[in-house]
Amino acid sequence: MAIPPSRAGTKGVPRADRERQILSAATEEFGRRGYEATSLAAVAARVGVTKTLLHQYFGPKQDLYLACLAPVGDRLLAAIRAAMDAGGDARPPTPLRVLHNLFTALEGQREAWFVLYDTSLPPDGEPARLAAHYRAAVDELAAIGTLDVLHRTGPADAREADPLDADALAHAWRGLATALVRWWIKHPEESADAMARRCERLFAAARSALGPGSP
Amino acid sequence: MAIPPSRAGTKGVPRADRERQILSAATEEFGRRGYEATSLAAVAARVGVTKTLLHQYFGPKQDLYLACLAPVGDRLLAAIRAAMDAGGDARPPTPLRVLHNLFTALEGQREAWFVLYDTSLPPDGEPARLAAHYRAAVDELAAIGTLDVLHRTGPADAREADPLDADALAHAWRGLATALVRWWIKHPEESADAMARRCERLFAAARSALGPGSP
DNA sequence: CCTGGATCTTACCCTACGGTAATTTACCGC
DNA sequence: GCGGTAAATTACCGTAGGGTAAGATCCAGG
Numbered sequence A, B: 001m002a003i004p005p006s007r008a009g010t011k012g013v014p015r016a017d018r019e020r021q022i023l024s025a026a027t028e029e030f031g032r033r034g035y036e037a038t039s040l041a042a043v044a045a046r047v048g049v050t051k052t053l054l055h056q057y058f059g060p061k062q063d064l065y066l067a068c069l070a071p072v073g074d075r076l077l078a079a080i081r082a083a084m085d086a087g088g089d090a091r092p093p094t095p096l097r098v099l100h101n102l103f104t105a106l107e108g109q110r111e112a113w114f115v116l117y118d119t120s121l122p123p124d125g126e127p128a129r130l131a132a133h134y135r136a137a138v139d140e141l142a143a144i145g146t147l148d149v150l151h152r153t154g155p156a157d158a159r160e161a162d163p164l165d166a167d168a169l170a171h172a173w174r175g176l177a178t179a180l181v182r183w184w185i186k187h188p189e190e191s192a193d194a195m196a197r198r199c200e201r202l203f204a205a206a207r208s209a210l211g212p213g214s215p
Numbered sequence C: 001c002c003t004g005g006a007t008c009t010t011a012c013c014c015t016a017c018g019g020t021a022a023t024t025t026a027c028c029g030c
Numbered sequence D: 001g002c003g004g005t006a007a008a009t010t011a012c013c014g015t016a017g018g019g020t021a022a023g024a025t026c027c028a029g030g
Helices: A015-033 A040-047 A051-058 A061-085 A094-106 A112-116 A126-153 A163-185 A192-210 B015-033 B040-047 B051-058 B061-085 B094-106 B112-116 B126-153 B163-185 B192-210
Strands: none
Touching (some): A015 A061, A040 A051, A061 A126, A094 A192, A112 A163, A126 B192, A163 B192, B015 B112, B040 B051, B061 B112, B094 B192, B112 B126
């Protein structure tokens, strides 16, 4: 009776490729299930590889998460910056341009958004710190647009404006984007462009529902 | 040398009270960290009691979660229904009334919202099923308001309207509410009423930012 | 052929956590 | 006082998951 041959040894996949595969799979798992609920075994299985290899290439779970987050954060930040640099008065309006760029940046890795906005990160740790860093950068950009919006519609005397309104609006805006991305994930057939157009329709509809102007 | 006295034995807290304490603590933990990341030991410690007692009163983790979710779901549903039953043309407009009722229902247990909208529920299991049930009920209500909004602003020929727009709008609306609740949690000093007023201001501001009417 | 390095696995350890059985203490009515 | 029940605990088990050490396999290049 032959002893079962060991499956160990190279499979001919160069390290750089493997690392890309792992990062991709891990990003998807982290985004879907959240940091805590993601098991390295699951990531490894998805790649068709063993847990151990992940550790050899990326170190402990924490570091793998960081390796996923960094490129995602950079990509998203760049997308938002590009949309805002076009100027506040261009068409389509800034919020829609931002969304369009976000969708484009997320195409092919839509779950990546939830790597950045993972609510289950252990509060004290490097992951939370790096995520906070990227979130702060995003919020800073959001604050620019937000202040602009509030100044257009706020009370004539700026001192009457509640200083927290800006923060709340930025937060709400971020949450809205999150919800749209989540919906998008549930409808994989929708392209980034189609999604942006859909948002344009929705915004138009929402505008009439929010204000006092509806008959 | 005296053997350390056992701390076992009743502490004079009747079962019904303990159960309320446990439910309250568990709701908060589940809401904060998510189902997967919540440890029963942490809940027990918060109550000042042992893990075992949780099991004796509520059974396995799953059942404790269900015991938390059911009242939360009922409360939130009732709050939304009450807001929508007042009629679509009353002042303030329906979305703001819904938010106001939600904030009021969540006062004192703001994290409860995230028990219902927990993204880290194991996909196959009773928790996910019950949560899906409540979410579906909420979405059904949202769909009513949503369709109303879209019909007011959509193309004259209703056949041109994208049927998925309604679903996406409901989803976005829900996500917006989620973001507002999250912001509220980070600002504990803010009352439910103040929060509702804040939302009114924000909606007014957003309205001008979304549409093509801004100069 | 054979040696060195790159790739990948097997086998293992340790801890945290969910869960159960058995036991201990306090209170309450008689 | 004295059971009996309600309220808790201690002590324990099993497993899943993060992490490590060591070895196996394959592929160049000489």
